Amino acid sequence: xxxxxxxxxxxxxxxxxxxxxxxxxxxxxxxxxxxxxxxxxxxxxxxxxxxxxxxxxxxxxxxxxxxxxxxxxxxxxxxxxxxxxxxxxxxxxxxxxxxxxxxxxxxxxxxxxxxxxxxxxxxxxxxxxxxxxxxxxxxxxxxxxxxxxxxxxxxxxxxxxxxxxxx
Amino acid sequence: xxxxxxxxxxxxxxxxxxxxxxxxxxxxxxxxxxxxxxxxxxxxxxxxxxxxxxxxxxxxxxxxxxxxxxxxxxxxxxxxxxxxxxxxxxxxxxxxxxxxxxxxxxxxxxxxxxxxxxxxxxxxxxxxxxxxxxxxxxxxxxxxxxxxxxxxxxxxxxxxxxxxxxxxxxxxxxxxxxxxxxxxxxxxxxxxxxxxxxxxxxxxxxxxxxxxxxxxxxxxxxxxxxxxxxxxxxxxxxxxxxxxxxxxxxxxxxxxxxxxxxxxxxxxxxxxxxxxxxxxxxxxxxxxxxxxxxxxxxxxxxxxxxxxxxxxxxxxxxxxxxxxxxxxxxxxxxxxxxxxxxxxxxxxxxxxxxxxxxxxxxxxxxxxxxxxxxxxxxxxxxxxxxxxxxxxxxxxxxxxxxxxxxxxxxxxxxxxxxx
Numbered sequence: 324x325x326x327x328x329x330x331x332x333x334x335x336x337x338x339x340x341x342x343x344x345x346x347x348x349x350x351x352x353x354x355x356x357x358x359x360x361x362x363x364x365x366x367x368x369x370x371x372x373x374x375x376x377x378x379x380x381x382x383x384x385x386x387x388x389x390x391x392x393x394x395x396x397x398x399x400x401x402x403x404x405x406x407x408x409x410x411x412x413x414x415x416x417x418x419x420x421x422x423x424x425x426x427x428x429x430x431x432x433x434x435x436x437x438x439x440x441x442x443x444x445x446x447x448x449x450x451x452x453x454x455x456x457x458x459x460x461x462x463x464x465x466x467x468x469x470x471x472x473x474x475x476x477x478x479x480x481x482x483x484x485x486x487x488x489x490x
Numbered sequence: 491x492x493x494x495x496x497x498x499x500x501x502x503x504x505x506x507x508x509x510x511x512x513x514x515x516x517x518x519x520x521x522x523x524x525x526x527x528x529x530x531x532x533x534x535x536x537x538x539x540x541x542x543x544x545x546x547x548x549x550x551x552x553x554x555x556x557x558x559x560x561x562x563x564x565x566x567x568x569x570x571x572x573x574x575x576x577x578x579x580x581x582x583x584x585x586x587x588x589x590x591x592x593x594x595x596x597x598x599x600x601x602x603x604x605x606x607x608x609x610x611x612x613x614x615x616x617x618x619x620x621x622x623x624x625x626x627x628x629x630x631x632x633x634x635x636x637x638x639x640x641x642x643x644x645x646x647x648x649x650x651x652x653x654x655x656x657x658x659x660x661x662x663x664x665x666x667x668x669x670x671x672x673x674x675x676x677x678x679x680x681x682x683x684x685x686x687x688x689x690x691x692x693x694x695x696x697x698x699x700x701x702x703x704x705x706x707x708x709x710x711x712x713x714x715x716x717x718x719x720x721x722x723x724x725x726x727x728x729x730x731x732x733x734x735x736x737x738x739x740x741x742x743x744x745x746x747x748x749x750x751x752x753x754x755x756x757x758x759x760x761x762x763x764x765x766x767x768x769x770x771x772x773x774x775x776x777x778x779x780x781x782x783x784x785x786x787x788x789x790x791x792x793x794x795x796x797x798x799x800x801x802x803x804x805x806x807x808x809x810x811x812x813x814x815x816x817x818x819x820x821x822x823x824x825x826x827x828x829x830x831x832x833x834x835x836x837x838x839x840x841x842x843x844x845x846x847x848x849x850x851x852x853x854x855x856x857x858x859x860x861x862x863x864x865x866x867x868x869x870x871x872x873x874x875x876x877x878x879x880x881x882x883x884x885x886x887x888x889x890x891x892x893x894x895x896x897x898x899x900x901x902x903x904x905x906x907x908x909x
Binding site: 336338340341344345346348349350351352364383384387388389390391392393395396410411412413414416417418421422464466467475476477480481485486487488 | 515516517527528529531532535536539540541557558563565566569610611612613615627628629630631632634635638639641642643645677678681682708711712713766853854855872874875876877879881
């Protein structure tokens, strides 16, 4: 499956409180209500700039901070098809795979705001049409790819009826 | 397969009944699991989505209402009610408002034991590594699946070792050590990895002070911050449980991705400046910056030892005019001890406001949101923009002693002059 969209570029160490502020996520689990606040401390009105399928592109350590899964959930709910970053924080990485939000680990120095990109997870490549460049993605372990392909851990668990490693 | 193993590799090998090494993805039985009010409601929803009919082992599950306790609004109350109802329907353990912060309660109540694998739907679950427990933060989906199945998937982590040499000078605490390490390793210096702390500095720390260091491991990206179980820590655990447990030491020759050594004999108190935990300076470089609010508490530094340290500095003094000092003890037990020792009286006489045990001010949900342009000195673990509920405020992190000294002077102050 190929994902296609435009880049929204952020810097290093984008933490989960920037993705969705703590002051909202304790009072509701309604993603319609939460996702309008996506990244608002870093970029007010960001939610309105997203076209379905777009990518969030960032530097090192994306998703550091809190374990609250509201962070990857609001990204997915807002219409972002994948997050592309040089590196990810551990719990965010795990949560994203668990909820079926694709993460792409690749050096992002040469991707700029507004670049048109495609992502192919199976082939492991990002194509940057604006820069006419192809980037190779670090491949995911098989189990994680399976979870992602199932649409997340809930579907994986339901599909296989158990929490076993399916190779 | 290496015959020499790190603490993490040993704990996973023993749980699986076969040899595993770092990098392998495994599914293991989880010994205990925890969720707080910011993460449990989503876990409950996911648990229902999975179609689970029962919690696999209700006695191995605890919910804690600590992030927004007592509830400040109707909407929060509805989420708390969801947790209470689920807990009474499924028989899980429950700690309601006022009991304290999850990371204090879980080890304090003897739920997390040495050698166990414990998960918590909160990033600072790495704290219990201080008592040799492989404990790590997860999200709501992980908690839901673990509640339903009793198990969870893990990648056995690579390990790094941090050796702390020398001895800590007076007025310099485990918090200062943690900040100094994070400065050196940076906010993602140990991402995906287990950290093992050792050396004479760790040996000399109280168990409470070790929790502070393990707690902050996640601020350098780590999965867990493990410490060997010595007699001191073993006694601490035995005071809290009658259950048997096993502890693990790394083998000599175990495979570490890196070994870092830090001599802390000349360390000054450290301050993390806005808006990143690794933006750390020795206090001499930031002394004098005006502050408007102090926060003493949190899962990093809200324990009885921390309150004692602050009270010793504040005894007989008044906090500076124009400064608010908020004190949130880490648990009910901590609060009661602090009352018995006269610490609460000392803090209140000095001008502090004591709030219910919990996380509120640290996460910006209630109980002390700073105003625009204000500076806060806090004993917490994070100073992200907006962390305390206002993205136009500035958060500095320091030890409880530094918080107390700074509140007296109304500006960032070196606590050593008060000792």
